[in-house]
Amino acid sequence: xxxxxxxxxxxxKICENLSDEILFLSKKPCLAVIIVxxxxxxxxxxxxxxxxxQELGIKSIVEQMPTATSQQELLNKIExxxxxxxxxxILVQLPLPSHIDTxxxxxxxxxxxxxxxxxxxxxxxxxTGTKPYVYPCTPKGIIRLLEYYNIPPQGKHAVVIGRSNIVxxxxxxxxxxxxxxxxxxxxxxxxxxxxTKTADILISAxxxxxxxxxxxxxEGVVVIDVGMNRTDEGKLCxxxxxxxxEPKASFITPVPGGVGPMxxxxxxxxxxxxxxxxxxx
Ligand code: NAD
Numbered sequence: 001x002x003x004x005x006x007x008x009x010x011x012x013k014i015c016e017n018l019s020d021e022i023l024f025l026s027k028k029p030c031l032a033v034i035i036v037x038x039x040x041x042x043x044x045x046x047x048x049x050x051x052x053x054q055e056l057g058i059k060s061i062v063e064q065m066p067t068a069t070s071q072q073e074l075l076n077k078i079e080x081x082x083x084x085x086x087x088x089x090i091l092v093q094l095p096l097p098s099h100i101d102t103x104x105x106x107x108x109x110x111x112x113x114x115x116x117x118x119x120x121x122x123x124x125x126x127x128t129g130t131k132p133y134v135y136p137c138t139p140k141g142i143i144r145l146l147e148y149y150n151i152p153p154q155g156k157h158a159v160v161i162g163r164s165n166i167v168x169x170x171x172x173x174x175x176x177x178x179x180x181x182x183x184x185x186x187x188x189x190x191x192x193x194x195x196t197k198t199a200d201i202l203i204s205a206x207x208x209x210x211x212x213x214x215x216x217x218x219e220g221v222v223v224i225d226v227g228m229n230r231t232d233e234g235k236l237c238x239x240x241x242x243x244x245x246e247p248k249a250s251f252i253t254p255v256p257g258g259v260g261p262m263x264x265x266x267x268x269x270x271x272x273x274x275x276x277x278x279x280x281x
Pocket of ligand 1: 138161162163164165166167168185186187188189192205206207208226227228229259260261263
């Protein structure tokens with residue numbers, strides 16, 4: 001039977017420390033979130049972020065812009081926040097409406113305020129094995145979970161399924177920087193199960209329920225499930241067939257309660273870290 005990797009517990013501890021540190025600051029860290037359009041899921045995510053920031057004593061500003069916002073208007077808003085000394089961290093909620101070039105928008109954010117670590121300067125630093133200002137939220141949460149449960153990636157074969165800029169790519173690079181031997185799989189990978197069977201650490205970041213089945217993993221594997229999907233009954237679930245895989249695993253994250261809580265906690269930590277970099281260095 002696997003040990004459960006409890007993201008709620010770990011994130012609670014991190015957030016408690018964070019709120020203690022923020023309590024004593026006369027000037028509070030400030031996170032600005034830009035949301036363009038009316039996407040209901042984005043609104044829910046932004047509200048969760050705002051609530052968590054409030055809980056921890058972080059100031060949050062939400063810039064709600066209409067769907068018809070032009071690319072230039074959005075770039076101007078980012079420029080304004082880049083130049084605002086009261087704002088320490090900037091997050092542009094994705095996805096953006098299709099008429100806007102997401103890459104150009106993310107590149108406009110000052111790398112020193114890039115709380116999601118999407119700017120090529122920060123991503124490039126991870127890729128070259130150098131420290132970015134802050135690490136991307138979900139990969140950072142995953143690495144912290146491995147640390148907390150004393151699972152050093154060094155020398156292990158880490159298999160990452162998914163190659164997005166948000167999760168798959170950066171987490172693979174961060175594991176490489178931690179001296180794991182890393183394989184990245186994606187939608188065009190021919191022999192997924194053959195590769196996942198050799199994983200000591202398996203990270204699935206796809207968004208497809210029951211993608212990872214028991215016959216795709218070896219005994220003792222550490223499983224990190226990033227996926228967020230819905231069962232036929234509408235319940236939240238990951239990419240991994242949890243009840244099938246769990247008996248073979250040594251450690252496994254549940255969904256919900258695994259990686260998810262770590263992501264929002266990393267966002268708060270990143271805001272605080274950027275504040276410290278801007279005011280104390
Ligand atoms: P994405 O759609 O950008 O990327 C998905 C990746 O999966 C792609 O690289 C694709 O090549 C790969 N893929 C698709 N089908 C595949 C298959 N059959 N076999 C192997 N690889 C396949 O998604 P993303 O933004 O990286 O998110 C992935 C999942 O993680 C989603 O469910 C998302 O909701 C979830 N997510 C969760 C958190 C969290 O905090 N828990 C954070 C970010 C994303």
